[in-house]
Amino acid sequence: MTETPATEKARQTRAAILDAALDLFRSHGYDGTTMRAVAQQAGVSAGNAYYYFSSKEHLVQAFYDQLQEAHAAAAAEALQGLEGRTAYSDRLRAVLSAWVDIASEYHEFAGTFFKNAAEPTSPLSPFSEASTPAREAAVQIHRATIDGSDLKVSKALREELPELMWLLQMGVVLFWVHDRSPDQRRTRELVERAVPLIDRLLRLTRVPVVRGVVDDVVGLVRSVKGP
Amino acid sequence: MTETPATEKARQTRAAILDAALDLFRSHGYDGTTMRAVAQQAGVSAGNAYYYFSSKEHLVQAFYDQLQEAHAAAAAEALQGLEGRTAYSDRLRAVLSAWVDIASEYHEFAGTFFKNAAEPTSPLSPFSEASTPAREAAVQIHRATIDGSDLKVSKALREELPELMWLLQMGVVLFWVHDRSPDQRRTRELVERAVPLIDRLLRLTRVPVVRGVVDDVVGLVRSVKGP
DNA sequence: ACCAAGAGTTGAACATGTTCAACTCGCGGA
DNA sequence: TCCGCGAGTTGAACATGTTCAACTCTTGGT
Secondary structure, X not given: OOOOOOOHHHHHHHHHHHHHHHHHHHHHOXXXXXXXXXXXXXXXXXXXXXXXXXXXXXXXXXHHHHHHHHHHXXXXXXXXXXXXXXXXXXXXXXXXXXXXXXXXXXXXXXXXHHHHHOOOOOOOOOOOOOOHHHHHHHHHHHHHHHHOOOOOOOHHHHHHHHHHHHHHHHHHHHHHHHOOOHHHHHHHHHHHHHHHHHHHHHHHOOOHHHHHHHHHXXXXXXXXXXX | OOOOOOOHHHHHHHHHHHHHHHHHHHHHOOOOOOHHHHHHXXXXXXHHHHHHOXXXXXXXXXXXXXXXXXXXXXXXXXXXXXXXXXXXXXXXXXXXXXXXXXXXXXXXXXXXXXXXXXXXXXXOOOOOOOOHHHHHHHHHHHHHHHHOOOOOOOHHHHHHHHHHHHHHHHHHHHHHHHOOOHHHHHHHHHHHHHHHHHHHHHHHOOOHHHHHHHHHHHHHHHHHHOO
């Protein structure tokens, strides 16, 4: 974690470095952006950037937080735009589509996403301790999506569902990262087609024959989550 | 892709570099191993290593291939050891457990390996073009696991299942990479408990109410797989 | 007003993946 | 045997992430 700057000027310097980094990431990609270029555009020395961000990857962590906030806002707005339609499929589609829209601008340098995801020792992993706030905020979006819907599933499943849907979203991100189609058309298609199926599958969990297995799956998820 | 060397001496030099790299990766990890150290241990110049391997990451590809081969052998042996037991759950458990066994030796360094492997633009990504041979070999293990089992699912699902099970295995790997428990006990527990559930879920796919959705899911998987 | 302490800042130096022009060597053909 | 060509090899140079000792600036206490 980067320390919160003590003074107002320091906060501005930190913001300037972050803005410069995100701007350059967007225009030149992650590898194409040098720390020296970031520092220069921010009007500070190369070394000074390291006073605020202990590594180049930590700049990406700040980017995650920003992306997360943008998605939360866009998702809330999209859900608002549904005006009373409570079908879960509509709400889930809105949330996932909002993410693809928000993130599309950064698709080119998205490789760094999963580079961080797979490094378990790094605090940048979405599963890490350090990412807990951002992750829980993301899970919260799905909790709201579910709570405002007409979805009917068992109590146990409903409790785990927000986190499971976040996991699903990570899967979408994985697909998106590898999606080379223009404007990530294939990812959008995947979302459009997968959402109704997920809705149907969730409704199936209440069918007598299915219910037993689902309960056991939820039980496994629960025991595997905790340490 | 690295070119096949023309002469016998060149082939030996290439092998020496590779051996040195794998040795140092094991003892010092990926980041702790410098190309200069690899070259020195192989008895060549730093620059010469790049004549045979166009980047440090290309050296890791060899490690993956080795791991993949070891798993294929161990999985085959484990399936042999079942001696006629054709229950899919037994067979799947054997294959997944074999992977955890084989990989445990490298768990300490796996984090740094997979960090680099997870980048989609990297040839080390399991989804990349360059990894196609290793990936297909891994899928083939699951195909054999299914073919030798008593599993009864629809024709369409059965065709996609090997690839889906490979995906499941990638999920296990992701969990394993983050597993800090001694001897990766939690991953082993996950496999033990998840396998019977997967078996039950697969058998459920033939139930009339469920069948329709499953067909649609398979259809989606199919259309999303191809470009 | 002054001073000490600590925050903020710098530029140079370092480590390492990678590139490259130049060199050597081995071999097939004349 | 000798030549020339291309594979193989080198060491230095380069690019860039990162570190660090030294410096400056700000602030709070007396």
